[in-house]
Amino acid sequence: MFDGLSERLGQTVRNLRGVGRLTEENIKDTLREVRMALLEADVALPVVKEFTDHVREKALGEDVLKSLTPGQALIKIVNDELVALMGAANDSLDLSVTPPAVILLAGLQGSGKTTSAGKLARWLQENQKKSVMLVSTDIYRPAAIDQLETVAGQVEAEFCPSASDEDPVKIAQRALEQAKVKHKDVLIVDTAGRLHIDETMMDEVRRLHEAVQPVETLFVVDSMTGQDAANTARAFHDALPLTGVILTKTDGDARGGAALSIRQITGKPIKFLGTGEKTTALEPFHPDRIASRILGMGDVVSLVEEAQGQIDVDEAEKMAAKLKKGKGFDLEDFLAQFQQMKKMGGLSSLMDKLPGMPNVPQGAMDAAAGEQQMKRMEAIIRSMTPAERRKPDLIKGSRKRRIAGGSGTQIQDVNRLLKQFTQMQKMMKKMKGGGMAKMMRGLKGGNLPPGLM
Numbered sequence: 001m002f003d004g005l006s007e008r009l010g011q012t013v014r015n016l017r018g019v020g021r022l023t024e025e026n027i028k029d030t031l032r033e034v035r036m037a038l039l040e041a042d043v044a045l046p047v048v049k050e051f052t053d054h055v056r057e058k059a060l061g062e063d064v065l066k067s068l069t070p071g072q073a074l075i076k077i078v079n080d081e082l083v084a085l086m087g088a089a090n091d092s093l094d095l096s097v098t099p100p101a102v103i104l105l106a107g108l109q110g111s112g113k114t115t116s117a118g119k120l121a122r123w124l125q126e127n128q129k130k131s132v133m134l135v136s137t138d139i140y141r142p143a144a145i146d147q148l149e150t151v152a153g154q155v156e157a158e159f160c161p162s163a164s165d166e167d168p169v170k171i172a173q174r175a176l177e178q179a180k181v182k183h184k185d186v187l188i189v190d191t192a193g194r195l196h197i198d199e200t201m202m203d204e205v206r207r208l209h210e211a212v213q214p215v216e217t218l219f220v221v222d223s224m225t226g227q228d229a230a231n232t233a234r235a236f237h238d239a240l241p242l243t244g245v246i247l248t249k250t251d252g253d254a255r256g257g258a259a260l261s262i263r264q265i266t267g268k269p270i271k272f273l274g275t276g277e278k279t280t281a282l283e284p285f286h287p288d289r290i291a292s293r294i295l296g297m298g299d300v301v302s303l304v305e306e307a308q309g310q311i312d313v314d315e316a317e318k319m320a321a322k323l324k325k326g327k328g329f330d331l332e333d334f335l336a337q338f339q340q341m342k343k344m345g346g347l348s349s350l351m352d353k354l355p356g357m358p359n360v361p362q363g364a365m366d367a368a369a370g371e372q373q374m375k376r377m378e379a380i381i382r383s384m385t386p387a388e389r390r391k392p393d394l395i396k397g398s399r400k401r402r403i404a405g406g407s408g409t410q411i412q413d414v415n416r417l418l419k420q421f422t423q424m425q426k427m428m429k430k431m432k433g434g435g436m437a438k439m440m441r442g443l444k445g446g447n448l449p450p451g452l453m
Contacts, residue, residue, distance in 0.1 A: 005041040005294055009034065009078070027059045027074070034078065042257030044231075047085070047264045054081050079291050085260060086287035091244060091269035093124075093216055100133070100179040100187045102212045106205050106240060107220035108232060109193030112248035114144065116220050116274055117190040118151030119282035120246070123272075125157065130185035135160040135175035137168035137208060138192035148190055155279050158184060168192070168204060169211045176212050189214070202239045209240060218271065220246045221258065229258035233266045242266070247285070248274035259290065331389040334421050335381045376409055377417050383407040392418060 031052050038048045058077045095101040103120070105113045117134055124130040134152045138144035145162055152159035160175040172189050179187040191208060194201035209217060219242050221229040233245055245262055250273045262270055270285040381389065383406035388394050395403070400414045407413075 005037055009037050009295060024060065027056065030074065031056055031059075038257075038260070041260065044257070044261040044265060047261050050264070051081055051085055054084075075295070079295055082260075082291035082294060083287045085264060086285075086290060087263045087269045090284050090286045091271055092284070093271065094243070095128070095130070095186065095215065097215050100176065100184045101216070102176065102187045102189060102214040103216045103218060104189045104191065104205075104209060104212065104214035105218050105220050105246075106191050106236060106242075107193060108195065108222070109141075111193065111220045111222045112274060113193065113220045114138075114148050114151060114190055115277070115279075116246050116248060116272075116282070117148060117188050118155050118157070118279050119274065120272070121152070121157040121186075121188055122155040122279050123282050124186055125155070131158070131183070132186045132188060133158040133160055133175065133179045133182065133184045134188050134190065135171060136162055136190045137171045138190060139164045139166060139168060139171075140192050144192070151279070158182065169207050172208050172212045187212075205240060216243045217241060218244050218246050219268070220248060221262075223247045223250045223258045225258065229262065231265065233262055233268065237266050237268060242268050244269050244271035246270075246272045246274060246282075250274060251276045251281070259285075331381050331384065331392055331421060332386075334424060335378065335389070337424075376407075376413060377420075379407040380404075380409055380414055380417050392421060 034055065035048055035052050038051065039045070043051075055074075055077055058081075059074050093103070105117055105120075107113050114136070121132040121134055124132050134148055134157050136145045136148040138148075139162075145164065149159050149161070160171075160178050162171040162175075168191070175189065176187060189208065189212060191205055192201065194205065217240060219233050219236050219240075221233055223229060225232070229247070233242070236242060245266070245268055247259055247262070247270050250259070259270060259273075262268070273283050273285050275281045275283055380403060383403045384395070388399065388403075395414075395418065400411050404411045404414050
């Protein structure tokens with residue numbers, strides 16, 4: 001998300017870094033670029049106007065004009081205003097009620113409510129240690145109930161059965177009773193998709209809300225709809241007391257206009273971003289980290305948090321101990337590194353959070369090509385025998401041909417992998433003194449790894 005906006009604003013920011021003195025003229029030019037970047041990102045016009053007015057007012061202040069580094073001061077203003085625009089801080093779920101806390105999901109057809117229900121259940125179980133029950137009140141869409149049951153199974157959450165000939169309100173009430181009997185911490189109610197102009201369906205969701213009294217009413221909206229997402233959220237809020245928004249399909253939205261418009265238009269915070277199809281692809285929305293990503297400064301904090309949650313620290317410690325004893329880094333270890341990266345969302349997710357990545361030329365660091373290359377390398381290693389993985393020196397002419405044939409690749413690909421592995425092996429040898437163990441312990445404790453401080 002934000003690819004286009006990040007590129008435009010990133011260039012504007014780079015132009016400012018060397019400015020020795022700010023004048024009304026270059027502030028005006030900068031704000032023109034910022035305004036165009038925001039409009040191209042499909043940010044709502046009233047939001048753009050208010051944003052640029054705030055930046056101009058602060059930029060013309062005495063502190064900035066007399067600053068020793070006025071360009072940097074203006075960049076900070078843009079960053080701070082982006083954060084303020086999106087809500088200052090992460091608004092977490094309010095679950096401080098007598099269990100079960102009810103979370104009601106509402107939204108348009110096809111916005112991703114059912115998959116978001118599953119992702120949210122998984123997030124609550126893994127990050128908040130809550131026991132969760134899911135129920136579908138969507139009696140209109142064929143197989144909607146079956147879909148949620150499948151998703152519930154994937155995330156290992158309790159599922160309350162329902163049928164298409166039942167009344168949605170009675171389904172929700174029965175699920176609430178079951179959640180109480182089974183001592184569940186949270187009940188997530190998935191509702192049918194509806195248009196905000198469909199008064200009958202809007203009346204149904206109001207009745208559902210009244211029946212279960214949710215502590216959180218989250219509007220699930222597709223980020224690809226741009227500023228229309230914000231306008232739709234406002235229409236829903238007029239009918240339903242929303243407490244927040246889940247913005248879905250952000251991995252496919254290069255503009256990001258919805259994320260920058262929703263808070264200002266609805267007054268309601270974005271609480272989560274859906275970042276992919278997997279049940280793990282849900283992350284809390286942190287305005288300060290998103291602003292940092294937009295301005296090309298990366299998001300190392302989120303990267304470390306992901307590493308803490310996804311990296312198998314025990315495995316990393318074992319590898320560190322192995323290296324410390326002088327045992328070599330082999331292709332089994334190399335394969336394990338790929339798997340750890342996949343757990344963290346792959347190369348594209350990693351690149352999105354690393355500082356300076358928006359400034360790297362597209363051809364030099366193409367995430368899609370990188371992901372494809374990683375899959376190819378994994379296939380090559382899996383085509384090797386255990387002995388070959390442990391002792392790569394065994395891999396000569398005939399073995400290379402067999403491995404290439406087994407992995408559906410060329411001998412050149414096998415040679416390339418072995419060369420990259422040799423480079424990695426040299427780097428790992430430098431960590432014999434315990435550098436890797438220190439790095440992993442740092443991640444476990446929430447500290448940044450060496451080089452990212």
